[in-house]
Amino acid sequence: MTVLERTTYRVRVTGRVQGVCFRDWTKNQACRLQISGWVRNRRDGSVEALISGSPEKIQEMLNVFEVGPSAANVTSIRLKSCGPPLDRGFKQLVTA
Numbered sequence: 249m250t251v252l253e254r255t256t257y258r259v260r261v262t263g264r265v266q267g268v269c270f271r272d273w274t275k276n277q278a279c280r281l282q283i284s285g286w287v288r289n290r291r292d293g294s295v296e297a298l299i300s301g302s303p304e305k306i307q308e309m310l311n312v313f314e315v316g317p318s319a320a321n322v323t324s325i326r327l328k329s330c331g332p333p334l335d336r337g338f339k340q341l342v343t344a
């Protein structure tokens with residue numbers, strides 16, 4: 249996949265998304281879908297992620313974000329298109 253075939257989005261997920269293993273779950277889903285980026289908790293109780301991949305894989309990731317891990321209750325997902333695609337790999341960052 250070339251750089252031109254990849255897109256990058258910043259995603260903010262709200263609801264009951266902290267204390268339910270949302271970050272670990274996100275990292276596992278991203279690795280399964282071959283999505284690059286990172287995920288972190290926010291002090292406001294939301295989870296933020298930067299995801300980079302093919303448009304099809306990004307859409308699939310957004311679909312699984314709607315469901316989340318079993319203990320989560322997602323109430324909203326906001327996304328914003330971002331800059332250039334990220335390098336390979338997915339990280340879990342500290343709370344910001």
